[in-house]
Amino acid sequence: MNPTHYLMLSALLFGIGAVGVLIRRNAIVVFMSIELMLNAVNLSFVTFARMQGNLDGVIIALFVMVVAAAEVVVGLAIIMSIFRSRRSASVDDANLLKY
Amino acid sequence: MGSLTGTALLAASVAPAVSPTVSPTAVAPSPPIAAPSIDLIGVLPVLIVLGAACLAVIVEAALPKRQRFVTQVVLAVAAIIAAGVVTVVLGVRGHYVVTFAGAIAVDSATYVMWGSLLALALVAVPVMADRVIEPGGVFAAEASAVIGSPRAKQATAVATPMQTEVFPLALFAVGGMLVFPAASDLLTLFVALEVMSLPLYLLSGMARRKRLISQEAAVKYFLIGAFTSAILLYGIALLYGYAGSVKFAAIASAAKAGGGSDLLLLAGIGLLVVGLLYKGSVGPFHLWTPDVYQGAPTPHSAFMGACTKFAAFAALLRVMQVALGGMAWSWKPVLMVIAVISMAIGAFFGVIQQDLKRMLAYSSVAHAGFLLLGVMSITERGVTATLFYLLTYGFATIGGFNLLMLVRRGGLEAPRLADWAGIGKKSPAVAATMTIFLLSLAGIPLTSGFIGKVVIFTAAMNAGMGPLVVIAMIATVVTAFFYLRVIVMMYFAEPPAKSVGGIDAPTVALPSTLTLVSIAVCAILTILLGIVPQPVLDIMHVTFPLLS
Numbered sequence: 257m258n259p260t261h262y263l264m265l266s267a268l269l270f271g272i273g274a275v276g277v278l279i280r281r282n283a284i285v286v287f288m289s290i291e292l293m294l295n296a297v298n299l300s301f302v303t304f305a306r307m308q309g310n311l312d313g314v315i316i317a318l319f320v321m322v323v324a325a326a327e328v329v330v331g332l333a334i335i336m337s338i339f340r341s342r343r344s345a346s347v348d349d350a351n352l353l354k355y
Numbered sequence: 356m357g358s359l360t361g362t363a364l365l366a367a368s369v370a371p372a373v374s375p376t377v378s379p380t381a382v383a384p385s386p387p388i389a390a391p392s393i394d395l396i397g398v399l400p401v402l403i404v405l406g407a408a409c410l411a412v413i414v415e416a417a418l419p420k421r422q423r424f425v426t427q428v429v430l431a432v433a434a435i436i437a438a439g440v441v442t443v444v445l446g447v448r449g450h451y452v453v454t455f456a457g458a459i460a461v462d463s464a465t466y467v468m469w470g471s472l473l474a475l476a477l478v479a480v481p482v483m484a485d486r487v488i489e490p491g492g493v494f495a496a497e498a499s500a501v502i503g504s505p506r507a508k509q510a511t512a513v514a515t516p517m518q519t520e521v522f523p524l525a526l527f528a529v530g531g532m533l534v535f536p537a538a539s540d541l542l543t544l545f546v547a548l549e550v551m552s553l554p555l556y557l558l559s560g561m562a563r564r565k566r567l568i569s570q571e572a573a574v575k576y577f578l579i580g581a582f583t584s585a586i587l588l589y590g591i592a593l594l595y596g597y598a599g600s601v602k603f604a605a606i607a608s609a610a611k612a613g614g615g616s617d618l619l620l621l622a623g624i625g626l627l628v629v630g631l632l633y634k635g636s637v638g639p640f641h642l643w644t645p646d647v648y649q650g651a652p653t654p655h656s657a658f659m660g661a662c663t664k665f666a667a668f669a670a671l672l673r674v675m676q677v678a679l680g681g682m683a684w685s686w687k688p689v690l691m692v693i694a695v696i697s698m699a700i701g702a703f704f705g706v707i708q709q710d711l712k713r714m715l716a717y718s719s720v721a722h723a724g725f726l727l728l729g730v731m732s733i734t735e736r737g738v739t740a741t742l743f744y745l746l747t748y749g750f751a752t753i754g755g756f757n758l759l760m761l762v763r764r765g766g767l768e769a770p771r772l773a774d775w776a777g778i779g780k781k782s783p784a785v786a787a788t789m790t791i792f793l794l795s796l797a798g799i800p801l802t803s804g805f806i807g808k809v810v811i812f813t814a815a816m817n818a819g820m821g822p823l824v825v826i827a828m829i830a831t832v833v834t835a836f837f838y839l840r841v842i843v844m845m846y847f848a849e850p851p852a853k854s855v856g857g858i859d860a861p862t863v864a865l866p867s868t869l870t871l872v873s874i875a876v877c878a879i880l881t882i883l884l885g886i887v888p889q890p891v892l893d894i895m896h897v898t899f900p901l902l903s
Contacts, residue, residue: 293585304596341502350571353646
């Protein structure tokens with residue numbers, strides 16, 4: 257397998273994630289799309305590690321997983337608290353602050 | 356076949372980590388890997404702050420509720436002061452080192468950045484402990500309680516003490532901010548960014564009053580922040596793919612040698628810079644700034660406005676000069692356009708704001724445009740100018756935001772422009788102090804903001820960015836309009852009627868001693884740095900190029 261294919265797949269996944277963030281309404285789905293972007297980047301890191309012949313990229317991927325886990329903890333806490341007070345997780349409903 | 360060679364490749368690179376005596380089947384006998392040097396003295400300020408943050412978490416769990424508040428405040432302030440003292444001692448001794456296997460560079464610029472950041476944090480963090488202006492504290496007593504539930508009502512009731520988790524969170528954020536501009540590889544940069552950002556997201560959602568707005572600010576900040584850190588991370592991945600390493604020095608030498616894929620390099624630079632500009636609330640990446648500054652608890656807005664901006668621009672300085680300095684021809688034109696957009700957005704949207712918190716947020720966007728001039732200079736003077744400007748901007752912003760807490764209406768903050776009408780008659784002290792900060796932000800002589808603008812515009816002129824400086828001056832004039840409008844309102848407008856629709860006229864509250872001291876220090880430094888800036892400019896004179 258040509259490693260470039262993995263890079264293309266990674267770019268594709270990153271793109272899908274980015275589009276998801278921009279067009280989805282539910283904060284949880286938006287957040288999942290962000291996680292998809294992070295994992296797409298991980299795929300890039302691992303592929304580049306193999307192409308470059310060093311392990312830096314693999315180690316970075318591990319770090320990214322840890323950071324993503326920490327982000328989930330904080331993110332879900334914030335989304336949970338706004339959901340409980342509004343009974344909705346739609347990002348369109350959160351519109352008190354504007355202009 | 357491909358996977359076979361891949362396995363061999365990985366095995367070959369794993370081999371050095373395994374000592375030959377333990378594993379005789381290693382592909383090639385190689386000398387044992389040398390442990391990287393770790394200089395704990397050089398990073399002592401960071402260790403103090405992060406150590407105190409961990410200690411504060413334990414305090415939160417171990418101490419009874421009554422004793423926590425005092426302990427946390429003392430711990431936070433003591434940690435920041437101790438870290439500041441250590442920074443000064445190490446900086447005077449000239450303890451310069453690149454440590455943790457090239458992950459952290461401690462040079463004269465790093466000490467200047469750490470010292471300034473800690474000074475800003477020292478005036479910003481104690482204000483979070485104010486329990487006089489708002490009985491119980493500006494932060495929520497129970498941030499997790501559902502809004503409108505009996506539990507939340509009880510928690511918001513007068514004088515229920517605030518959550519003391521605020522202080523460990525603030526300390527973690529400060530720790531991340533210290534590592535951020537010292538990072539010398541992109542992985543450390545990313546981790547520091549997250550350590551800095553995650554507590555900031557949480558703190559944004561913890562206001563005692565206007566809980567819905569505060570939570571909304573937190574969600575917006577978090578979602579956009581996480582989105583941009585994913586973009587930044589993709590930039591890091593592409594740069595790693597280009598250079599085969601995430602170390603700034605390796606990226607710089609790979610870019611100098613050329614030969615790799617330009618697509619990877621340029622796309623990597625682009626995505627990385629977007630992520631950093633977002634944190635500095637620059638130009639078109641500012642969309643979160645007004646909402647978050649308005650919704651977050653005011654002392655936290657002050658902390659974010661000054662310290663986050665400082666950390667983001669200090670990191671940007673190092674990345675742009677050390678890693679991407681050789682590629683200036685590729686990113687400079689783009690950053691020039693972004694700087695102009697940022698100034699324009701800040702200036703024009705600032706003019707139409709009726710809410711002073713939002714106005715200060717747009718002022719932060721305009722100032723980010725000015726700061727980009729210093730970053731783009733890539734000269735010794737450019738670095739000094741940017742750091743000095745960040746410091747002056749930080750003190751004026753912290754002071755300005757904190758004063759916004761004092762004018763209140765019906766128990767809530769009254770940040771609307773109309774509420775500030777005639778404050779000069781009611782409380783000359785508040786109006787005079789606010790005037791100092793606004794004049795400094797506008798860049799009027801005899802305030803620090805003027806000197807900041809002079810040094811940054813001079814540095815940009817010397818770097819051959821004349822036309823950009825002219826645009827920046829026009830933007831300065833436009834921004835001066837909305838700062839001066841507030842001063843006119845405070846002194847020359849009639850105060851609003853005693854009671855409109857059952858809501859009392861705005862009153863001026865008395866703050867706690869800590870807040871009073873913080874505002875006074877900001878005001879004194881804003882004037883002092885405007886009259887005798889030379890000593891500070893001399894201290895900020897860093898050795899160039901920066902270490903890596």
